[in-house]
Amino acid sequence: MLMQIKRKKKKRGTTTTISRTRMKKEEIVVAAIVVILVVVVIVAVLVVVEVIVVVVVVVVVVVVVVVVVVVVVVVVVVNSSSSRNTKPTFFHLLTEPFLSLLHLLVHYKLPVPRDLDYVANACFFLVETFTIYWHLHGSALEYRVHVLSLVAIVMGFVAVVAEVKAKHHMTMPILRGTVFMLKGTWLVQVGIVLYNPLGLGWDQTEVTYVNLAGIHFLWHLLTNLAVAMTTSTITALAFRQVIDKGKNSGETQRPLSFHG
Template sequence: MANFKGHALPAVFFIIFGLWWCLKYSLKYHSRRLNKNGPGNHWFSRIEITEGAVKIIFSVIGMLAEQFVPDGPHLYLYSGDPHTWMKLMNWQHTTMYLFFCISGIMDVLTYTSFQVPIGLDRLMLSVALFVEGFLFYFHVMSRPLLDQLIHSLLLIAIFGAAASVLLETFLRDNIVLELLRSSLALLQGTWLFQIGFVLFPPWGGPAWDANDHGNIMFLIMCFCWHYALAIVILAMNYAVAYRVVQKCCTNKGGTEIKLAKRKENEKSSRIALLKGSDED
């Protein structure tokens, strides 16, 4: 959708998944490092299935929103009278959501079926991100320079995330790659909001002047600030996950010590009773 809402919807999608990924992978990494007897792969597999289902739901909502908004194509690709294509921008966004839906389906199949090789979930997510970048690359051809610039900056985050996830296909459970993907997902989300504010100000004001060089310089600098914000959010989630896992390990360790002492006391009491019986 060529409006602010059309950019806000995928922005929310990427921000939610970016926050979730950085928290999930931080918890997974710290739980394996600090708690060797912690929850195994089965627990995290259930999370992956749930995540895939949520991805499918979000993608379906996105496709329906692109098609059935009042000014949407309503599943018509070509109009016979006059002979024109119908809302191709909406169709491009629908295609992007379609591949993320396929990625969600692959997530569910990977962790519910032994017939699907591990790694195809990451590969399909990489393909979905690549398709998103491919569509955006040709999305802004012949547009004003400012419009091309802000979408070109978005391509850095998209193709960076696609490359990172492709490496995850072969380097499974690599916390550095997982956090990189999380930060780039956050960057995509916040920058999509920025694009919406620049091109379609929600308060109804005019779009930014495409011929003002100062606007171009500011947006390049602003893109770096967005990534700095993503890194700060990532670091906060990482620290919170560490504290949570550390606290859980401490509480579990204390409980195990108390149980061991209780068993030892019960054993001592039984021995004392047996000795007393023998003396009698």
């Protein structure tokens, strides 16, 4: 009787392991299919609108796809050794290509509703707010990093809505770029803190690490602000040179905007 019970337990454990492996494989396949479809649509749009930039875009898209596949594999490997779910991670991975596609449609002035990219970004931030809100549980450190994620998301929503009202104000793109980079870099930081892939030893209950998370968030904010300001300054100087050359040659330059 004891041998039969042990055999039944082994069979159940084997069946559970096989089902989990199948679920992971299905998640990878679904993510890969969605990414490939997004890539095909982007390339098709660019072929129709402007064939010259197809080669450059294809190279960029290939790099993005490789990065996404690597991240998916890493997430699945990490999930295999923990009880965490990878579905929220796939939400983050698959939303960015969709938003990028909308930006391309608006940039190349295809027949889409006005300010569609802003509306899509605002909706994305609202959905992500609820996604992060449902993660407000667990240890003190886990709660703190997710609260800081909510701060970054709310800042992003405010930045997008504010830019709709003041599209041609130079401060708005800097603010939006800073918040978008902050959201991305802090998401990486949250993964490092919770999953500990580098073996840094973040103690989930130690008060010192809880306070350290807030300091790291401020460093992320300052660093991303410096990057956004540096990039905008270099772009403004280069654009000024183009304007000066146009004035000297008698040519007129049309003003640039966020939508090109």
